[in-house]
Amino acid sequence: MSMNEFKPKIVAFCCNWCSYAGADLAGTNRLNYPADVKIIRVPCSCRVNPMFILRAFQRGADGVILCGCHPGDCHYTTGNYYARRRMTMLFSMLDYLGIEKERTRVEWVSAAEGAKFAAVMNDFVKTVTELGENKRLEDLRCKK
């Protein structure tokens, strides 16, 4: 597979209240971002277990992004604060194990930020595409 043809698999966890709505707004405003991004709706960014992120990589994801309400704006008041700590720790550990830190990201996208959502996804897909296939955290059994 040449670099040009490489289409990354991107899993985006979006909180129901802000980021998922932001993604909807991006759609309503017809703001394009690559089809490589597939969104999973979760009630809150704090619902995302680090296990899910590892699972995505195991299953062949090349990048995982978590989007939630801006800190202070969480629908559940404090959820994204916990998510922020958890993800900081997880990302740090992945980096410590030598896994490309650019493959994981957290972005705060409000329901009003459709344009930001599209911009973030465009940028993330670009970053991951440049990195190429995820080789360091893959499960060979899941390859086709």
Added chain:
Amino acid sequence: MQKIGVFVCHCGTNIAGTVDVKAVAEALGKEPGVVFSTEYQYMCSEAGQNLIKDAIKNYGLTGIVVCSCSPRMHEATFRKTAAAAGLNSYMVEIANIREQCSWIHKDVKVATEKAIVLGRTAIAKVALNTPLTASETPVVKRALVIGGGIAGIQTALDIADAGYEVDLVEKEPTIGGKMAQIDKTFPTLDCAACILTPKMVDCAQNEKIHIYAYSEVESVKGFVGNFNVTIKKKARFVDETKCTGCGICTEKCPMKKTPNLFNLGLDNRSAIYIPFAQAIPKIATIDADYCNMLKNGKCGVCSKVCAAGAIDYKQQDQYIEQQYGAIVVATGFNPIKLDNYSEFAYNESPDVVTSLELERLMNAAGPNGGTLLRPSDKTHPHTIVFVQCVGSRDTTDCGKPYCSKICCMYTAKHAMLIRDKYPDTEVYVFYMDVRTPGKNFDEFYRRAVEDYGVHYIKGMVGKVMPQPDGKLLVRGSDLLTDEQLKIEADMVVLAAAIEPDKTARPLATMLTASMDTNDFFTEAHPKLRPVESPTAGIFLSGVCQGPKDIPETVAQASAAAAKVIGLLAKPALKSNPCTAHSDENLCNGCSSCERVCPYGAISYVDKEFRMPDRTTKVRRVASVNPAVCQGCGACTVACPSGAMDLSGFSNKQIMAEVDAICR
């Protein structure tokens, strides 16, 4: 094994235009567990819903996937459809192939492929769904209105009218808000006090309304139907139950050099004060920053003169806890600070004033008793320049990007009133655009120009320069004559942009209600649910949601009241069944979940367990109160043993979605 039905919606050409819906239906039909797959023009139409209902019955479907618009749009619709056909409403999953697919992709092949993946993901999830039943919680028949301006007053009156208890919390010593400071109202030019004060009195006299003036909301817990709010009653140092509002104390108080905030600091008052004559409640308040007794323990005049013995220098802040079924936010606005607009010399010259200050200067109860005089030398102004859009429509850091909406009209009002009362005064209005949509609004503005001879100038003031002789040299452009005007003015009036009150942001955090980047509360839907916050049970009234004039504010206030009444009229609320639950066999009782729960929904019980070796062991285990749990899922991740899981978004379901996407 589930029997899953897949329904792909065309949404007219919204989806079918970029997604090959037939191919999607066909591909998804081949997925394991899928026994029926079809596509249709409009799934949300009655015919579309009937299609789903028939399929549920004919194929004995145990779960359905609708590939359509965002679940935020029609999830509720399809849940009802399923329920009508006898299928549990939580056996429905939506694949969002419109907002997140057809609308953002142009290539049919790419969009179709993605739609299939999204459909597959929803199928993977629904295969693990379990029927859920919403539990019911009773609704507390009492509403809280935060903010006692015209918005809050109107909402409170309407709710009370329907027979429900209302608490009205106002941070100032009196209700009335900004409208109480306004002189006349457009487009009718009737006096604001004349139409506002009767409403304030109504509030005070209504048995169902309880006014907490000089109070603030301290904390909000709970959820729709059952909010638990702590209200802080700030110490007035005056016993409310004893004060008669006679005002002798305010006359006798020696601390007369206290800035009168009601008059925006344009004149002074005493340290103990009643903001204005028609204040509700009409109770004196001691300004602790200026009172000599409170500061230095010397004075005590007010206490001596008070016949009612109402003065209490030892009064403390009081905290009141109260339960509410609904909360209305009516926190209003303030003009922005003009410190960053040095070109208008607002901080340099007392004769450069904001429009709100002009209201006080022109008001009969204002500092000059209703005669318009220059603040600097109390002389009659002969030339007045109005500058519109100061800080509005301004995308730089010091301004606001939005239109403040009310300035065009009140400036026309001011110009007209001045020309009417002082025909020898020339009035110039610099404008970018004059915006007057509204009943009788444009007519009003035209009257200012045509009947009162106000000079409207298309252009903007670039600089205001105070002159040694006390005049203000105003330099601005007239774009139509292509000239730069230099006007020697006696006064300059700035139509400062309005912004939400600063207390709104911390309040939004307490309420978990979302705000936009300008700190206006966001509505649940910009068109269809304009008076509700996305957070259930929180309603919006007045400028806290966006700039609006008095008629609009009152309209929204009544609308919010109607929504509150609708909510309070319900005997019970169905709660979201997607709540957390703990597997007692796995629970360690370590308290991690309790620590992260924002609702205090988790408690612990000691439970006896039978061990494999047939002994028994008492263990501490977590137990979730489903009525209190809001289903955020923070606990599920905090739990190290995986005992805690979330219905509707279980670990297995989310992992199945991950798997399906990455397949």
Added chain:
Amino acid sequence: MQEVMKKRAKELLASGEVTRVIGWKKNEFDYDITPAVFETAEAIDRDFVYDDFCGPNLSKFTFQHQKNDTKTLVFLKPCDTYSMTQMVTEHRVNRDALYIIGIPCFGKIDIEKIKADGMTGILSVTSEGADVKVHTLYGDKTYVKIDVMAERCLACKSKYHTIYDELIGEEGEVMETDRFDQVKELEAMTPDQRFEFWRGELSRCIRCNACRNACPACTCESCVFDNPESGIAQKAAADSFEENMFHIIRAFHVAGRCTDCGECSRVCPQHIPLHLLNRKFISDINGYYGEYQAGEEVGQRAPLVNFTKEDVEPDVVAKGGK
């Protein structure tokens, strides 16, 4: 020390204050130590030992052998008390059913270091003061104790007891430690080097679960890796991913709760430096959220179930940390 402990244990047994004593006993060799429950003075006289080989952390053993209806005496070294405090915080042990005696520790000897030096056929090892004398079939050798001390003891964080009913010996202090030096070394490597390093280390894992089962923070009623319902259960790593997965998740589960007792690395039959994973989290928590030592006092709120509004954003990692 051993004799004082024995005497005190027997006193408490005799007075009926406690009915059981948790301590260590010697096994086949000098360096073989097994945690044990003693119920009689005779058993204590016969088997009870406390010397420089008594490495096993008795907190986890106490957790496994706790009884609610009777009081148990347990001897805890300073680092063991941190684990115990953490377990009390998490309601994993019944503090009321325990009588804790804090005992001093002067660093434990790591027999693996002596073996790694080529010593085999070891017939006896004796530790006296700074000398460690090793007598083997193939010759004798004397080591300076500090050279054969366990890694975790060389980087000892504290000689202070965070929980006890009584102390034997004098109370020590929290120590200055260079325990994050190895973490820093790893952080200074390139991602490729780190990847190679961990691949090399973790690929030796045989998933015996000794690290988990010895860990005083891993006291789950059922481990997610044993629970087929968890979706990540595995018995053996069938792919390099699963080797990573197990250790990342385990480190994450104990993050903010791990007291850095070092049992995981001590028990690893494959000599994987597992403590370096936990220490990374500890060092990150200290750096990002302020100094925090798990097990310092009962009732602490662990950093991962806590937050401040001003916490760093996760992109701090991408930006190169701290």
Added chain:
Amino acid sequence: MYRIPREKLDQLFALTAEKETLYIPTDATSGIAQFKKWNEGMKMSEKLKTSRSAKDFFFPQTEALVNFKISGKKIDIIDPREECEDFVIFGVRACDAKSFEILDSVFLVDPVDTYYKNRREHGTIVTLACSRPSESCFCTTFDIDPTEPAGDVSAWMTDDSVYFKANTEKGEKYIALVSSLLEETDGADVDAQKVATKEILGKLPFANLKKDAFGGGKTEQYFGSPKWAELSEACLGCGTCTFVCPTCQCYDIRDFDTGHGINRFRCWDSCMYSDFTKMAHGNPRLSQKERFRQRFMHKLVYYPENHDEVFACVGCGRCVEKCPISMNIVKVMKTLGEEEAK
């Protein structure tokens, strides 16, 4: 008997690796020895034992059994086995060599485990006699002579030479493969080493450990012994002893969902694990005591009973060294043996 100078050992490895895959024990960074595929420049470990036993070569920790490929509603069954290449394991000790016989008696009897058989047939075992046994060794208890190891080829290493002797047809083939480097010799040095080693064996701490108290027919005598409770008390329930043991052969069969099919594989299991023998109703082995007892009863009583008094322990001492709480088969034999003596 053949001889090669020690300095030529690398050449021998190179020559072997040219034809077949060669594995030798080598030191890992962390101070343990492990079998690794030989490549140029690799140094053979001087350690007596590898951390893991050599059973991995024939009975790997995880092994794919069958794959199911799912496409839509269709399932294809795929045999994931690839043609096994011939390989040579160099430096297997007598204890591990003996363990292969025990594994054979489990996997190669009817029904034959074809996965195991396949690997076994392709492997040539070159054993290496021990000259510096460690304090944890007790192979002599089970009548193993570490100076005369079994295997396809036996080897002895002295200060300057390595001696070889072929024991099987496969062994002969291997000797022929490397014959260009070998010279024939009488093996007098080997005999001298054997005498010296045997003298050391007599001085080992476990030299007097006897298996006589155990064997078939002792079930009733030991099963109900009260000593099990105390012996198993500190057991953590980890699988260290099992996984380092060269004779433990229990495995679990698991399915892994790859997203596009199922991979069915087997992996080592441990009777020390709490979910071992767990069934729908629960676990008949109620506590760690029962699990602990099972492991040692199997090695010392049940297995000998069914296999002509051959014990399922080869005295390699790995469990003695690796157990986190220093509990092991020697302690069990001594404790229960004392009881027998009474």
Added chain:
Amino acid sequence: MLTSKEKEQIIRSSGADVTKCMRCGKCSGACPSYDEMEYHPHQFVYFVEKDQIEKLLNSPSIYKCLGCSVCSERCPRDVGPSKIVEAVLAMAVRRQDENHLKAENIPGMVEDDTPGQLLVSAFRKYKK
């Protein structure tokens, strides 16, 4: 509408987004050189948007601008009229420096004793 090369260049070199202008005229209201100028700051913005660059290039206004940037400072939309004036001025200056030497004219200029090096350096200097 086709965008001229000049407009493109002005927008590129000034970095100003003329579409953001909402025609408030604050720039011109603030301009100290207003009376000196034929075209005023807001017109610079407007003319660029309407692609009437030539007018601006030929106007003395570009030399009257003091470059004080008060127009940009006051602009509520961050358009930056002064940046446009500057860009137009730069373009005009560059135009004065047209191609003074063309390759085909060289042979006619060459005399026997013209040093080759002079030709090369002249070409470098006067050829754009």
